[in-house]
Amino acid sequence: MVFSADAITAPCAxxxxxxxxxxxxxxxxVRKTKLLSMVSSQLNSAACFxxxxxxxxxxxxxxxxxxxxxxxxxxxxxxxxxxHHIGHRKGWLSQHTSNLQGEDGAAERVVEDVxxxxxxxxxxxxxxxxxxxxxxxxxxLLICAVMIQKLLPSKFYFLIxxxxxxxxxxxxxxxxxxxxxxxEKVVYKYL
Amino acid sequence: xxxxxSQALRHHVCKSIFFLLLLLILFIFSEEIVIxxxxxxxxxxxxxxxxxxxxxxxxxxxYRFQDxxxxxxxxSSEFKLFSLSQESGRNAAKYFINxxxxxxxxxxxxxxxxxxxxxxxxxxxxxxxxAALIERIxxxxxxxxxxxxxxxxxxxxxxxxxxTNQLLDLICFYGDHDxxxxxxxxxxxxxxxxxxxxxxxxxxxxxxxxxxxxxxWKEKNNAERIFALLSEPNKHSYSALIRGMVKYGAYSxxxxxxxxxxxSRLKADMHMFNALITAAPEVKEKYNEKWExxxxxxxxxxxxxxxxxxxxxxxxxxxxxxxxxxxxxQAFPVISEMKALSIDLSLASYTHLLAIFYKPGAPIQGQTxxxxxxMNEVSGKSFTPxxxxxAQFFITAMRICLDTKDMEQAYRVHELLGVGENWxxxxxxFQQNIYYARFFSLLxxxxxxxxxLKWYRDLVPSVYYPSSNVMxxxxxxxxxxxxxxxxxxxxxxxxxxxxxxxxxxxxxxxTLMAREKHNQEVQESFAxxxxxxxxxxxxxxxxxxxxxxxxGSLSDLISVLLAAHRRQDAWDMLKLFKTHNRVPxxxxxxxxxxxxxxxxxxxxxxxxxxxxxxxxxPGTPKLIQRVQQxxxxxxxxxxxxxxxxxxxxx
Numbered sequence: 001m002v003f004s005a006d007a008i009t010a011p012c013a014x015x016x017x018x019x020x021x022x023x024x025x026x027x028x029x030v031r032k033t034k035l036l037s038m039v040s041s042q043l044n045s046a047a048c049f050x051x052x053x054x055x056x057x058x059x060x061x062x063x064x065x066x067x068x069x070x071x072x073x074x075x076x077x078x079x080x081x082x083x084h085h086i087g088h089r090k091g092w093l094s095q096h097t098s099n100l101q102g103e104d105g106a107a108e109r110v111v112e113d114v115x116x117x118x119x120x121x122x123x124x125x126x127x128x129x130x131x132x133x134x135x136x137x138x139x140x141l142l143i144c145a146v147m148i149q150k151l152l153p154s155k156f157y158f159l160i161x162x163x164x165x166x167x168x169x170x171x172x173x174x175x176x177x178x179x180x181x182x183x184e185k186v187v188y189k190y191l
Numbered sequence: 192x193x194x195x196x197s198q199a200l201r202h203h204v205c206k207s208i209f210f211l212l213l214l215l216i217l218f219i220f221s222e223e224i225v226i227x228x229x230x231x232x233x234x235x236x237x238x239x240x241x242x243x244x245x246x247x248x249x250x251x252x253x254y255r256f257q258d259x260x261x262x263x264x265x266x267s268s269e270f271k272l273f274s275l276s277q278e279s280g281r282n283a284a285k286y287f288i289n290x291x292x293x294x295x296x297x298x299x300x301x302x303x304x305x306x307x308x309x310x311x312x313x314x315x316x317x318x319x320x321x322a323a324l325i326e327r328i329x330x331x332x333x334x335x336x337x338x339x340x341x342x343x344x345x346x347x348x349x350x351x352x353x354x355t356n357q358l359l360d361l362i363c364f365y366g367d368h369d370x371x372x373x374x375x376x377x378x379x380x381x382x383x384x385x386x387x388x389x390x391x392x393x394x395x396x397x398x399x400x401x402x403x404x405x406x407x408w409k410e411k412n413n414a415e416r417i418f419a420l421l422s423e424p425n426k427h428s429y430s431a432l433i434r435g436m437v438k439y440g441a442y443s444x445x446x447x448x449x450x451x452x453x454x455s456r457l458k459a460d461m462h463m464f465n466a467l468i469t470a471a472p473e474v475k476e477k478y479n480e481k482w483e484x485x486x487x488x489x490x491x492x493x494x495x496x497x498x499x500x501x502x503x504x505x506x507x508x509x510x511x512x513x514x515x516x517x518x519x520x521q522a523f524p525v526i527s528e529m530k531a532l533s534i535d536l537s538l539a540s541y542t543h544l545l546a547i548f549y550k551p552g553a554p555i556q557g558q559t560x561x562x563x564x565x566m567n568e569v570s571g572k573s574f575t576p577x578x579x580x581x582a583q584f585f586i587t588a589m590r591i592c593l594d595t596k597d598m599e600q601a602y603r604v605h606e607l608l609g610v611g612e613n614w615x616x617x618x619x620x621f622q623q624n625i626y627y628a629r630f631f632s633l634l635x636x637x638x639x640x641x642x643x644l645k646w647y648r649d650l651v652p653s654v655y656y657p658s659s660n661v662m663x664x665x666x667x668x669x670x671x672x673x674x675x676x677x678x679x680x681x682x683x684x685x686x687x688x689x690x691x692x693x694x695x696x697x698x699x700x701x702t703l704m705a706r707e708k709h710n711q712e713v714q715e716s717f718a719x720x721x722x723x724x725x726x727x728x729x730x731x732x733x734x735x736x737x738x739x740x741x742x743g744s745l746s747d748l749i750s751v752l753l754a755a756h757r758r759q760d761a762w763d764m765l766k767l768f769k770t771h772n773r774v775p776x777x778x779x780x781x782x783x784x785x786x787x788x789x790x791x792x793x794x795x796x797x798x799x800x801x802x803x804x805x806x807x808x809p810g811t812p813k814l815i816q817r818v819q820q821x822x823x824x825x826x827x828x829x830x831x832x833x834x835x836x837x838x839x840x841x
Binding site for chain 2: 155163180
């Protein structure tokens with residue numbers, strides 16, 4: 001039971017004629033919260049330790065896994081191995097130190113990474129052969145990407161110059177792109 | 192015995208330890224131990240130390256480019272294209288950043304990095320005031336500043352002399368029109384009337400820069416007008432005006448303004464004198480008069496107690512370049528006087544000195560020691576850019592080395608490039624190309640092939656993309672040193688550099704291959720190379736013909752193929768003579784006949800004779816004789832031969 005305060009205050013704000021109605025609602029609300037606190041304190045007692053789960057379902061069994069299908073779907077190495085293989089058969093796509101003991105800023109790094117991946121996907125549209133790897137060395141943000149030779153080299157350089165400049169100004173740190181090109185997407189297996 | 196030995200040893204050791212201790216104690220008590228001062232390292236010391244362990248990688252391309260074979264430039268035009276497209280990407284990003292600055296305001300960086308913030312391009316202060324004028328001057332908006340000044344005067348507010356001087360500086364520096372805005376898309380408006388009309392049919396690149404350079408000082412422009420409005424111009428105002436006039440070519444006006452200055456009994460400053468000295472060669476015709484004017488100016492400078500600086504010296508030397516023989520006699524005295532005033536010479540001074548003594552195109556008359564003296568002075572020193580002409584030093588020095596064929600000095604010049612920060616003074620890509628082209632030509636002329644190839648592998652293509660002329664020089668050098676077996680490798684490089692469509696280069700290559708007989712493997716490699724070249728001659732994609740066959744190139748190619756015993760390929764090539772309307776030479780056909788004899792193909796021999804007859808070559812009867820003698824002909828063939836013979840004799 002999640003009580004949202006706005007649902008209760010909104011009718012109160014509507015007009016003074018609702019004051020009585022609000023007062024009644026408020027008293028019932030107070031009673032309900034008292035009940036809830038009693039219940040949760042009982043729950044937190046030594047007898048039982050199960051708490052209320054309030055988030056959406058995470059589907060950890062289905063994230064980042066491509067399911068085996070007919071056998072005609074080409075899949076890269078990165079896509080073929082599942083997340084539990086990270087550290088064993090796969091490396092990390094994002095490398096920074098904020099997950100170490102005593103370091104902070106992990107959440108900000110994640111948000112930056114998501115933005116950078118979307119930015120690269122959109123700017124080099126259709127050219128990315130594999131996931132972008134983001135490395136942070138001191139102040140420098142290094143974006144390593146493998147591209148398909150879909151565009152002329154001069155167009156690649158235009159986009160590289162544009163991306164580096166824009167992201168540097170956006171994140172206030174030097175951003176460098178290291179690019180490697182392949183003829184076509186490197187297929188690891190067909191699923 | 193062992194114990195006694197060990198005892199003796201121990202005794203020895205004890206003795207030596209005792210001795211050392213004694214020494215130490217003596218040392219401590221006899222002298223002070225000097226504890227050295229703590230050394231402070233700069234923050235980048237570790238990085239610099241690490242960087243000093245890494246030399247340039249001759250297999251990598253320039254640092255600007257990505258390290259990928261698809262993305263490395265292989266020719267000089269690709270180099271330019273890729274670096275320009277990267278720059279234009281940056282400009283596109285800057286345009287977005289400056290047009291929508293509100294998305295880039297959040298400042299994560301500690302400490303603050305000002306260059307990563309969006310530029311404020313629009314003037315903030317709107318009202319008509321002096322502060323607004325100062326802001327516009329700071330943002331280099333010439334026209335807006337002038338308009339605001341006029342508005343201020345009309346409104347009656349007086350503008351202080353300082354601010355007016357700043358405004359004059361701005362106008363005179365930019366020649367009364369706005370500097371080219373890099374990030375704003377080009378607007379072809381009709382306001383650029385003060386720019387001379389130049390034919391736009393020329394290449395459009397750097398159109399704005401050349402507009403600016405060719406801009407001349409208009410007759411009644413804003414600078415003069417504002418100057419006239421000043422009630423008491425001080426020397427700063429005069430200085431700005433004179434320097435602007437000299438920069439934009441109004442030399443005589445500059446001198447008349449200077450006379451006005453003297454008449455109003457104001458003192459001149461050093462920048463003014465520098466500008467006037469630069470303008471001096473333009474206003475007088477004869478060498479003597481030019482020199483006298485300069486001396487006059489220098490004397491006035493001394494009278495007014497203005498100290499000359501490096502730019503004065505460089506201006507004098509540059510002017511002396513235009514003074515012919517007077518320059519040669521006066522250059523060294525000038526330098527010694529300046530040295531007496533403890534002005535250190537920069538690379539620009541040396542450039543002017545070399546240019547005075549080594550005029551391009553003039554015959555060298557025993558002046559080789561000047562270059563050597565200059566190199567003696569300059570070697571091992573690291574120079575910082577102090578004068579725009581510093582960038583001319585290396586190409587001038589290399590030109591002189593090329594003209595005087597002095598390899599040793601060339602090596603010294605090249606070594607100087609590696610010292611400290613001197614690489615910055617090599618100039619832009621164009622100047623770099625000139626420098627290396629001259630260096631390579633000199634190497635090809637003077638050094639033997641191994642040294643040449645060592646430099647070639649070191650510098651090409653990571654630093655320099657040779658032009659087709661340089662490749663021809665390289666082929667000549669190979670020829671001189673009898674290393675023609677390297678030709679196939681050079682051909683691969685030529686193809687990669689994009690020079691495979693140069694007619695004379697390819698023809699020269701073929702001639703060199705066909706000239707002499709080599710051993711078997713070399714001939715094989717030549718044949719492969721020749722077949723490769725043949726592919727270039729055939730129609731390229733889309734039917735575009737890159738190269739045209741000539742009789743010489745065809746014959747050379749066939750001779751190469753014959754020398755490697757590729758008779759079938761050579762036979763196919765012989766047909767090309769007819770299709771491209773070229774006439775084969777006699778000796779080619781003779782050579783072919785010899786080859787055919789080795790193979791013993793009688794039909795081919797007869798066909799050869801028929802071809803020869805078809806071209807009505809004068810050597811046909813001899814050819815027929817040879818065929819008749821050397822081959823066993825059947826009746827039919829003898830008949831056809833006789834026919835041809837009779838046909839020819841008619």
